[in-house]
Structure formats: C-alpha cells, structure tokens
Amino acid sequence: MTVTLADVAARAQVSPATVSRVLNGNYPVAASTRERVLKAVDELDYVLNGPASSLAAATSDLVGILVNDIADPFFGIMASAIQSEIGGPGGRAGGERLAVVCNTGGSPERELTYLTLLQRQRAAAVVLTGGAVEDAPHAAAVAAKLRKLTEAGTRVVLCGRPPAPDTGAVAIAFDNRGGGQRLSEHLIGLGHRRLGYIAGPEERTTTRHRLEGHRAALAAAGISEDPGWTVHGPYDRTSGYEATLELLRRDPSLTAVVAANDSVALGACAALRESGLRIPDDVSVAGFDDLPFSMDAVPALTTVRLPLADAGARAGRIAMGREEPPPGGIATVRGELMVRGSSGGPRRAASA
Amino acid sequence: MTVTLADVAARAQVSPATVSRVLNGNYPVAASTRERVLKAVDELDYVLNGPASSLAAATSDLVGILVNDIADPFFGIMASAIQSEIGGPGGRAGGERLAVVCNTGGSPERELTYLTLLQRQRAAAVVLTGGAVEDAPHAAAVAAKLRKLTEAGTRVVLCGRPPAPDTGAVAIAFDNRGGGQRLSEHLIGLGHRRLGYIAGPEERTTTRHRLEGHRAALAAAGISEDPGWTVHGPYDRTSGYEATLELLRRDPSLTAVVAANDSVALGACAALRESGLRIPDDVSVAGFDDLPFSMDAVPALTTVRLPLADAGARAGRIAMGREEPPPGGIATVRGELMVRGSSGGPRRAASA
DNA sequence: TTGGGGATAGAAAGCGCTTGCTGCGATGCT
DNA sequence: AGCATCGCAGCAAGCGCTTTCTATCCCCAA
CATH class of the missing domain: 3.40.50.2300 (Response regulator)
Known part of the structure; x- marks a missing residue:
C-alpha cells in the first residue's frame, strides 16, 4: 500500500511523532535525527496524507478563489494575481498552500455549493471575485455562509465585489x-x-x-x-x-x-x-x-x-494575513479613464 | 465547537453510522429515519468534515486542473469546459466534486509542486492542460509523478498536451x-x-x-x-x-x-x-x-x-470515468484552418 | 557527587468519519 | 408452523496524522 508516516518512522528508527515534527518543523529535533528522517522520507518517496493531516491539525492549506467565469480574462487576471500572492507552490516559503480557483459560472447555487465545499475542506481562506447577484434570498444565504466561514477561522476576502456587512469579510471593491x-x-x-x-x-x-x-x-x-x-x-x-x-x-x-x-x-x-x-x-x-x-x-x-492585478494581489495578501486589511475592512479602488481612438465627437446630423 | 456527525446522530436519535449512510446515500435507510436525520442536519446546520471523510473513506472529491496561465483564455476556456463536466457543483448529480484549477505559470517546479499537493490530497483525478516543458529531467520527474498518481488510483488526463508514455495517463492531444x-x-x-x-x-x-x-x-x-x-x-x-x-x-x-x-x-x-x-x-x-x-x-x-471546449469537456468526462478513454489512451484532435481577412496574396515587390 | 534544567524523543489519546460485521424483528417459503 | 431471508440499525475498529504530556539523557552549577 501507500507509505505512511509510521513506515518512515520505522525506517528512520524513530517514533511517528518525531517524523511529524521534522516534517512540520515546529518542534526542536536534533540535526542528526532530522537527517535520518529526511533520508527515509526520500528513500520511501513518502507523501504526506493531506486529509489525515488536516483532520488531526484541524486546519487545511486550501485557499479557494471563486470566479464567475474562468474563461474571461477579467477573472483570469485577478485569479492569477491572487494566486501568486497566496504563495501557491513557488511563492515565498512558509506554509505551502493549495490555491484553487472555482468557477461558479455566475450561478448563485454553484457559488453557494462551492462555499460549502470549501467550508467542508476547512479552507484557510476564501476570496470571492467579481460582482454579486442581487437576489435578496441568495445574498442573505451567501452572507450567512460567509459569516459562518469567518467564524470558523477562514479568512474571507471580497475582491472587486461590494462589501458584505456583518460577515467579517474584508472587501476590496471597485468604484x-x-x-x-x-x-x-x-x-x-x-x-x-x-x-x-x-x-x-x-x-x-x-x-x-x-x-x-x-x-x-x-x-x-x-x-x-x-x-x-x-x-x-x-x-x-x-x-x-x-x-x-x-x-x-x-x-x-x-x-x-x-x-x-x-x-x-x-x-x-x-x-x-x-x-x-x-x-x-x-x-x-x-x-x-x-x-x-x-x-x-x-x-x-x-x-x-x-x-485588476493590483487588487487581486492585495486581496491575496490580505487573505494570507500578510497585509493589514483596510480600515473598516473596506477599500474602494478607482478605475482610470483611458481615452483612445474609439471615441470622438459626433460628426453626423441625426438621421431618420 | 463545530457540529459533528455525532451531534446530528444524537439529535436524530440514531447512530453516527446511520447519519453517515444517509448523507452518502450508499446504504439502505428507512425513509422515516432518513427524514429525521435530514431534519437534524438542517436544524444543526451541519457541514461534513471533508478531511475526516476523505481520511476514513480513503478517497477525496478533489479534482485538480493544471493550467499554464490562468489569465490566458486559451486555458480559461479549456478549464471551464473541463470543470463543467467534472460536475463541480451544479453539474449532474452524483458525487459533488470540488474541481479546482491550479495555475503553474508555466513553471516546471510549480507544476511538480501542485502535482504533489494534489497527490497529498488524494485527488480523485488530475487534468493537465497545455504544452509540456521539454527539459528532460523535468519531464522525467513529471512522468514519475503521474505514474505514482495513476498507481494510487487517481485518474490522470492530459488535455492539449502530448502523451506521457508508461504513466497510465490518458491523452487528448492537439495536432x-x-x-x-x-x-x-x-x-x-x-x-x-x-x-x-x-x-x-x-x-x-x-x-x-x-x-x-x-x-x-x-x-x-x-x-x-x-x-x-x-x-x-x-x-x-x-x-x-x-x-x-x-x-x-x-x-x-x-x-x-x-x-x-x-x-x-x-x-x-x-x-x-x-x-x-x-x-x-x-x-x-x-x-x-x-x-x-x-x-x-x-x-x-x-x-x-x-x-478547446470540446477537448476540455471530453477530458473532463474521461477524468470522471464517464467516457471511455480513446483506444490506446491517446487521441489526437485536429485544428481547423480559419481563413479570414488577415491573409491575402503578396502584392508588393520585395523592397530593399 | 548530586539535584535542577534544558533538549529531545516517545507514548498515547484523539481528530470526525466510514464500513464490515453483528443483531434483530418482520417476511416469505415449504 | 418453522426456518431461511431480508431490511434496517448499531457496534466498533480503524483511516494516518498531530500534539500534549511524560520520560530520558546529559550538562552544569552547587
């Protein structure tokens, strides 16, 4: 079967506890021991069991990013920026987090379902991007979910989305x-x-x-x-x-x-x-x-x-607790008017 | 604290086992019992603990989609199609799966790290999109990872990516x-x-x-x-x-x-x-x-x-085991030449 | 020499869920 | 009427890891 912590422990001649500590690096372990463990990990090609780890530690390294339409660069650009800050793999050191983007397709139900799924996974943070649906019952349902998430310790950030009062969610809204x-x-x-x-x-x-x-x-x-x-x-x-x-x-x-x-x-x-x-x-x-x-x-x-990219990056940092949320938990960023060739003075007289 | 299966069981006056079975719907439960359980779930606002569930069941409902650049519609379109077939929430019934897209940014290391992370999570399936890096050591590392994934029961599908021989991965390649x-x-x-x-x-x-x-x-x-x-x-x-x-x-x-x-x-x-x-x-x-x-x-x-969309959808279906893999595990799909205005005959004589 | 500490390592108790197996009343068959 | 069967529910044993608490060992001050 698959290699477990215990196998590694046996091979390194230490207890499972020690292996866990080496892997998590949150407890003093003698250098020689650590090496022995790392060697065993390598030889056995051991891969941590995520679910087991999350269960025992009561936390997970999942970060969810919800987008309305993944095929639209508007969301792609934001998601990309957020993810780069989440650190995903390749980001800065420290907790390797699995930043995942979920495509709601603009459907309220899917949004809610994804939120539940993330809640199930005990996600470390959730970033919701893009406009919200204004249907009252749905908005209430989402707000309730968000509140529950923040209460459970999940950091919730809204990016390019209006604030959700009383949910504990931080918002970076576009003007x-x-x-x-x-x-x-x-x-x-x-x-x-x-x-x-x-x-x-x-x-x-x-x-x-x-x-x-x-x-x-x-x-x-x-x-x-x-x-x-x-x-x-x-x-x-x-x-x-x-x-x-x-x-x-x-x-x-x-x-x-x-x-x-x-x-x-x-x-x-x-x-x-x-x-x-x-x-x-x-x-x-x-x-x-x-x-x-x-x-x-x-x-x-x-x-x-x-x-888009700036706001996404900021949202990502806030989600990771690497940047202070804006005062009041709400920031509004302005757009800049870009005047180009497609606009000019009206030249023709109104025709029938 | 958070509500657990046991709490629901107590409230519904049944054993935890029964609650689990109601939730998973994979075992006969009397209608009256089921209702009582569902009612308790609802009243308690219970949310399944994903990690615990995955650990016990030794499977997870995560499906990973790797893309090179999420801000590029090329990948966005494929990801969207794949995800829609994965069933994500809102898809057809049956196992609700959390389809997540991971952005490698075209970096070999990130690709590998994401693969490991997904392996950790015991992902149900993984779809890799887009071209592969041709660096030999990296290709070998990826191939080894893929092999390990398929051996562990994770379905691996390559979409718009050349076949990876001897890895057990199915490939839908573009010509x-x-x-x-x-x-x-x-x-x-x-x-x-x-x-x-x-x-x-x-x-x-x-x-x-x-x-x-x-x-x-x-x-x-x-x-x-x-x-x-x-x-x-x-x-x-x-x-x-x-x-x-x-x-x-x-x-x-x-x-x-x-x-x-x-x-x-x-x-x-x-x-x-x-x-x-x-x-x-x-x-x-x-x-x-x-x-x-x-x-x-x-x-x-x-x-x-x-x-893009067709290939993605097909890859998604194969990843879900809802469509037979192509014979030999490899399919190549052709592109269609679209002649439009930007091409015409050369009109000018070669100039200095 | 001896007791106090610091530094490590181990034992063991779960984390919350799934599932094989057992138990038991109700049904079907001869 | 008697026994095999079926339907449904509970028991309990984990899944693989984290972490608290405890046990050593060794060094140093007294």
Missing part, C-alpha cells in the same frame, strides 16, 4: 459607479447627446453600479434618457453584437454606444462595422475594464482601466 | 504540427515566399510542434528558410509586437508573419500597423487557436481553430 460616470461624462463632453448603453446581466451589482454611473452622468448633463437606449445582456461579445443591432434598430440616430465591458464593446464594434458605420466618425464606442486586447481593437477602445 | 503546416501551406498557396515566424517559448512541446509544421510546409514548397525569419518569445501580445519589429528589422521584405498564437498575432498586427504596413496588403498575418477575440481583429485573423 464601478464612479468609473461609469467618468466614462459617460467623457462622451458627453465630446458632444454626444444620444448614447446607447449595453448593460450586463440584470440583478448584478456590477451591472447596476456601472449603469448608475452612466445615468448619473446623463442626469448631470441634463440629458433625459430614452428607455430604449438601454439593453441588458451577458458580459460577452455576442451580447454586445446583438444588443448593438437592437439599439440601432430602436434608434438609428445614436452617436455613441457605451458597453458594460470590453468584450461587449468589441461585439458592438463588429455590429457597427457590419452596419456600415465608422468608429468613431459615425458612432463612438466605449468599454470597461481595459483588458489586454482592448488596445488591439481598431480603433483602440476607450475604456476604464481597473487595477 | 499542432498538422495545424501549423496547413496554416503555412495556406499562406504559401497565396504566393508568399518570405514568411517570418514568431514562435512560442523554447523548450515547449507546443512551440516545437507548431514550428515543425510551419517548416514542413516551407520544405514541401521548396522554400529554404532564412534562420533570421524565426524569433522566439512568450505567448503574449507584447512578445508578438516586439518580435515583429525585430523581424522587420532583419528582413523588411517579409510578406507574411505567422504567429505562435492569436495573442502574439495581435501584437504583430499592432507592430505592423505602427510601421505603416497594411494587413494583408503589405503583410499577411496568421495566428493559432482562434480565441474569441480573433475574429474582432481588423482585419479578422486567419488562424487555426482548436476545439
């Missing part, structure tokens, strides 16, 4: 509202008065905040919004493509399209181009997030850069 | 060589005779295979390659940008640039544009993978579509 507002202000400043908005899926904090920012900008400029100017859809390219076609159908006189994120914006660009409209001469386009590919669009996308 | 060859043949067929090639990082199977395909195409057409036509670099946009500038410096008369993947190709496009060259009029560009954003490039990228 989606402010970013959305500045973005639309930019467009309005350019002279646009008829702006279409392709929002994310409904019932999501991110969607709502960005849209609120947009509307605040419109309101501040005294522009009254036509309800038909807003379309909801998933955060992907296809959604942007279709939504744009729909927007154009509803009001061909739009001079700008603001998208919920960069992928959506790319889809919008494609739709616009296929409709024979030039960007930004006929219609300006704006995205959000500033993912790497955004600067490769032609023209390059005007968007709001979110410090 | 990178064939894809690369067809892609270059396409360009050559268009009339190109001077093609630059931006390869991936050295010592990687994927890099080598794609490059071999390219060279095979050149050879078949009787084109003798200038060593200066090939540049190596990481699989990212920046690399493509810089490599293209370098290629242009070395030989301004190139009429086509073939990139190791789509991200690199995008960087190449940017560099070409900034150099005042039109695509494809002055220089044709080709990528590999056909990631979603490739069709949004302007012009859309000619590339080789790899069935």
